[in-house]
Amino acid sequence: MPELDMNKKTTALVVIDLQKGIAAQPTQPHPSSVVIKNAARLVTAFRKNTMPVFLVHVVSTPETMIRVKSDASFSRTGPMPPDWSEFISEIAPVPTDVVIGKKQWGAFYGTDLELQLRRRGMDTIVLCGIATDFGVESTARFAYEYGFQQVFAEDAMASMSAEQHHAAINFIFKRMGRVRTTDEILAAIG
Template sequence: MANLERLNPHTTALVVIDLQNSVVALNGVPYSTKEVVRNAVRLVNVFREKGAFVVLVRVASKDGKDMLRPNADEAPRWGSGDRPKDASEIVPEIGVTDHDHVVTKHQWGAFYGTDLDLQLRRRGIDTIVLCGIATGYGVDTTAREAYQHGYNQVFAVDAMTGLSQEEHDYVLKQIFPRIGRSRTVDEIIDALSK
């Protein structure tokens, strides 16, 4: 794997997927959700220091009726039943600031039905660094949508985790190499600091 060239903080955004109370409460594999939050916080802090655009994505529902509910063989892992009032709040370790852009989605991907693409394009963003939970759901779906919108992508592999090892590995080995570059948090921070 070649070194990552410099990431320009003026044209690169960090997109953090679903690091919210209800999702972080799940069991992550291969990284614990606490490890993912810790690594994502490192990225968020450096992006903020560099003046880069930080997008915090969360999934939320007012009454459950605004979520996609296709006929499927398996029920959703989350999103049904009563949820705690703070379920969709971004975890306090991230510390949402006035400069962050918060996207509320109602399905797996962060682009469909939101203003994410509009906000990125208005700022001249052509590259996104993607992290969060879960690798094979919100992160993968958002990555595929970003690819279809023409964005360059860098995947922070140690700042994301799956709900199973198979799910995480499949996306990292079969999908991400075809639509972007997978790097560690340290490599991304180094590329942003060049």
């Protein structure tokens, strides 16, 4: 793979759904604890380098949830806990971060993510979060269509199964951008 080259002035980190209600779920191939640790390392490095950090979380309520007929859905045994959409403490927002609330899988549709990235002159995004093939992939597809360069932090994302994670990584993300480890991304931004 070619060496990772990113311009610090035009690269932002976009963290998808590392919130209490989602990060608490079991994930594969990386346990959520590993995803959280690596995402926190990226957040810390981007902040230290004064590079924008976008923290995205689901803020839908039972009244605003998308209700489509489907063969499979996410099952809930009851109401969501009050802190379900709060960010995990390891990446808690600081004043320089941009917080994006969404009501669907992807972080672009129905939000001002694109506007906020463009206003800051960003042309490249580093993506991480849970789940690889839901929130991260949906966001990545929009970013690709909007013309953003993308870097995917493979070990800072996971899904419900290793199969789902690897399918997104190997068949989708490698066609839309560059897949790298957290360490490779950190080395590229110094």
